[in-house]
Amino acid sequence: MQRTFSWIRILRDFLCGFLIGGGAILPGVSGGVLAVVFGIYQPCMEMLISPRKALPKYWRMLPALGLGMGMGFLLFARGLSVLFALSDAVAVWLFIGLILGTVPQLFREAGREGRSCGAWMALAGCFFVMFTVLWLVGHGVSRHVTPGFGWYVFSGVLFGMGTIIPGMTTSSVLMALGLYEPVLNAMTELNIPILAAIVPGVVLSVLLMARFVNWLFRRYHALAFHGILGVVLASTLVIVPVSYEGLAEILISTVCCVGGFGIARLMDRLDDRIQSGS
Numbered sequence: 652m653q654r655t656f657s658w659i660r661i662l663r664d665f666l667c668g669f670l671i672g673g674g675a676i677l678p679g680v681s682g683g684v685l686a687v688v689f690g691i692y693q694p695c696m697e698m699l700i701s702p703r704k705a706l707p708k709y710w711r712m713l714p715a716l717g718l719g720m721g722m723g724f725l726l727f728a729r730g731l732s733v734l735f736a737l738s739d740a741v742a743v744w745l746f747i748g749l750i751l752g753t754v755p756q757l758f759r760e761a762g763r764e765g766r767s768c769g770a771w772m773a774l775a776g777c778f779f780v781m782f783t784v785l786w787l788v789g790h791g792v793s794r795h796v797t798p799g800f801g802w803y804v805f806s807g808v809l810f811g812m813g814t815i816i817p818g819m820t821t822s823s824v825l826m827a828l829g830l831y832e833p834v835l836n837a838m839t840e841l842n843i844p845i846l847a848a849i850v851p852g853v854v855l856s857v858l859l860m861a862r863f864v865n866w867l868f869r870r871y872h873a874l875a876f877h878g879i880l881g882v883v884l885a886s887t888l889v890i891v892p893v894s895y896e897g898l899a900e901i902l903i904s905t906v907c908c909v910g911g912f913g914i915a916r917l918m919d920r921l922d923d924r925i926q927s928g929s
Contacts, residue, residue: 668719752915777881807852
């Protein structure tokens with residue numbers, strides 16, 4: 652029984668890492684949001700803030716989670732151009748299904764310490780701000796820049812912020828600046844000079860912001876989680892595809908959305924088995 656339980660945990664952690672890694676590179680999707688809805692955001696934050704205290708509790712999840720994130724990031728980066736050439740709507744609907752399948756779990760977590768008027772205001776306010784910002788980035792604001800060392804460091808900072816701040820859709824911002832394709836090509840080709848500029852930016856933003864974000868979630872649990880729920884709903888709504896090439900694409904998108912929803916519910920059940928120890 653213990654062996655079965657261990658394999659369930661390993662499978663669950665690997666799938667979470669794989670999807671978070673993919674979400675970090677997929678336009679319009681936040682890896683931080685996926686970390687929250689899969690229930691591994693706070694453990695990861697604890698390991699960043701207080702590794703001596705957190706590692707004894709969470710070290711078992713690190714190998715599968717890290718392997719999954721690395722594979723998800725690299726595989727999505729390598730296959731993204733091909734996938735979007737075939738149908739970006741299908742790929743996005745798969746992630747929408749995954750996110751929708753985890754909203755009930757996130758809603759329960761947000762209300763664990765009650766739902767005050769301020770919490771509902773945080774949900775509405777964060778929804779409005781995030782939807783407005785993402786809509787402007789996607790439709791109204793476009794400023795292309797010339798890629799260089801400084802801009803690659805900036806891209807790394809954005810990736811780090813997307814990991815630490817749930818709802819920060821890094822890829823959408825990079826696309827608006829015209830940096831997404833150069834960064835994606837650098838990752839798929841393993842361009843060491845460019846990666847050497849991106850990685851320090853990621854590490855810098857994670858280290859600088861982790862403690863503050865962790866304090867915010869601990870001190871204002873209901874407000875923070877209801878705000879994140881608003882971010883999740885807004886960032887999901889704004890990426891809904893509005894154009895399709897035909898009925899077949901609509902049907903395949905529907906199947907992928909339902910499939911993503913089913914995968915998320917399955918992972919929720921795996922969580923229940925892990926917590927019950929059966």
